[in-house]
Amino acid sequence: MTAKLDPVKVKWIVDEMKKGVRSAEIAARMEVSPRRARRICARYRRTGEVPALGVQGRPRKEIQDHVKISAEKAFLQCRTGASRLERIMAVTARICIPHNTIHRVPKEKGMAAERPEKSRRRERIKHGGTLSNSTRHAGCGRLPDGRRFVAHRDDASLFIAGCGAFDEAAGKHALEVL
Numbered sequence: 001m002t003a004k005l006d007p008v009k010v011k012w013i014v015d016e017m018k019k020g021v022r023s024a025e026i027a028a029r030m031e032v033s034p035r036r037a038r039r040i041c042a043r044y045r046r047t048g049e050v051p052a053l054g055v056q057g058r059p060r061k062e063i064q065d066h067v068k069i070s071a072e073k074a075f076l077q078c079r080t081g082a083s084r085l086e087r088i089m090a091v092t093a094r095i096c097i098p099h100n101t102i103h104r105v106p107k108e109k110g111m112a113a114e115r116p117e118k119s120r121r122r123e124r125i126k127h128g129g130t131l132s133n134s135t136r137h138a139g140c141g142r143l144p145d146g147r148r149f150v151a152h153r154d155d156a157s158l159f160i161a162g163c164g165a166f167d168e169a170a171g172k173h174a175l176e177v178l
Contacts, residue, residue, distance in 0.1 A: 004030065004032055005030065005032065013040050017037070017041040023041075067097055071085070086099040137153050148169045150165075152178060164177045
């Protein structure tokens, strides 16, 4: 992930706020939230200098030596993937190490390759529409008393748009529920 702001952009935000430009307009141009633009300006007013950006994200934890040794040993013995090694190590050596950490060890030593097709960002919504009420699914089932149950669900918000119980399964009942 690349940073949206750099020192030049931060200085520009401060200069524009001094001119009296609204934070919403500045935020739209810099692709940040208005709150972030106001926060940068408030820090400038507090300290008197253009704020420096800190390091983004969570700090990376260094892998401990005993974890590296046991993960490398297990990898050389089994020659299998990190998820399977995680389970093998939990059962045989009674060591619980996350598979992401196990995978980093052979990757650092050049024994495992990075596979970009597995590291791509997954789509959040499974069935197309990103707006509410743009796509729906209908489902039906049988209730314990023998009647049929019909429900419509919005895919984007997972909101139950309508439901009903009927004596027989028919298309007209699915339309009634809408």
